[in-house]
Amino acid sequence: MRAVVMEARGGPEVLKPTEMPTPEPGPKEVRIRVRAAALNHLDIWVRKGVASPRLPLPHILGADASGVVEAVGPGVTAFAPGDEVVVNPGLSCGHCERCLAGEDNLCPRYEILGEHRHGAYAEYLVVPEVNLLKKPQNLSFEEAAAIPLTFLTAWQMVVDKLQVRPGDDVLVMAAGSGVSVAAIQIAKLFGGRVIATAGSEEKLRKALELGADEVVNYTHPDWFKEVRRLTGGKGADKVVDHTGALYFEGVIKATASGGRIAIAGASSGYEGTLPFAHVFFRQLAILGSTMASKSRLFPILRMVEAGKLKPVVGQVLPLEAASEGHRLLEERRVFGKVVLRVD
Incomplete structure (x- = not known):
């Protein structure tokens, strides 16, 4: 698959378009064909080594994505190929006391997509079924990708x-x-x-x-x-x-x-x-404050679908221009989100 990888720690120039193996979904996992991936300042902190400094390289950044379900692993029941979805970027174990209390962002094994494991700057992305929600029909893929983390x-x-x-x-x-x-x-x-x-x-x-x-x-x-x-x-x-x-x-x-x-x-x-x-x-x-419980994305998307909240997309770039997107963020040249379109 096409992807943009972080080859080293440093400036935007360390982000390189390349080919990576297409990931396979495991039990209760879903592979989506990414249509849009939004950038966050978290991506910059990971790139510089401020966040997750011991992360193995090369690495694919990107917490936020929207796309279309392309394949499902064993045990998936809520989604099927062709579904348009939004990715919830918070990953947790799902069975500890914090997770069962609805405080999954305090899970001892809590991770954020693109920070602790390969993320969304790619054609394909595999995530647990519980990390997907249906995309609001009134949004483009670029608008939908601009919602979750922020x-x-x-x-x-x-x-x-x-x-x-x-x-x-x-x-x-x-x-x-x-x-x-x-x-x-x-x-x-x-x-x-x-x-x-x-x-x-x-x-x-x-x-x-x-x-x-x-x-x-x-x-x-x-x-x-x-x-x-x-x-x-x-x-x-x-x-x-x-x-x-x-x-x-x-x-x-x-x-x-x-x-x-x-x-x-x-x-x-x-x-x-x-x-x-x-x-x-x-x-x-x-x-x-760090992120929120995965449950909070449900009311957020309901409010977006009702027109009471709206994502603001400031700039759309092709996937291969991820390094330029990082420069726009660092130089604070955009009001709202920078989004990568994955054609």
Whole structure:
């Protein structure tokens, strides 16, 4: 099969189009013909060696995919060849205490497709049957591939961790990213008043078009003061953040007393300054968040099918241009998702 593999750790140039053996489905596994694969910042972290540094090479990246069922292994009952599907990228054992409690993203054997095993930058992909859902009929394959990882991440942050309710002021950092595009919409769905930040006027404009109520340019030195002004001096009740060290002290100062901050990444660096007095005196809650239970993709896709949530595709490239897609992500030149079309 055609695939793009990571031959070494390094820059986008380590991604090379090549031929790889076509995988065979085992018991309760399904092989899909990939039609689209979406890029995530996770792919960049794996490529650089920040995530999964001991991963055997060559490796196929890619957590998100949509496509058509091409073959099924023994014991598969929910899907048949020809079904159009979306891949749920979280992999777990399915029988431990965490999995049975619906907390499979806390499974001791939890893996993410493309990070811990071969992913979606390829013509074919084999995944467990439990990691597939039917593709909403109103979406293209490119739109469907743009949903899973970022919407799952945003759903857990906004709904499960932050517990956004009507009337909450919700600060969403880095509005142009895939997670934040999803978080803006989910926060609005649950009644929040969204203040979105970005580093360019174009991205701020697009955030408003997506539903944000207010926008702030976080490249300005005292951007957090504008957040407080927009909230009557109070600050944001709930915060969605994955921007990392560069902005973290500002995030703390932009949060209201008693507020909650959910963190799902650290794109500007992993070691930031934490002003402890703000945390304990103002009783802030800082919540780590990684992905979400596989079950959360069911309501997400229902909301997408009903038109209440929508994937935002910023750029579509052919599979062989994966390295260019990585450059677009790293240079923050896209609002929404970069998607590879697999013809």
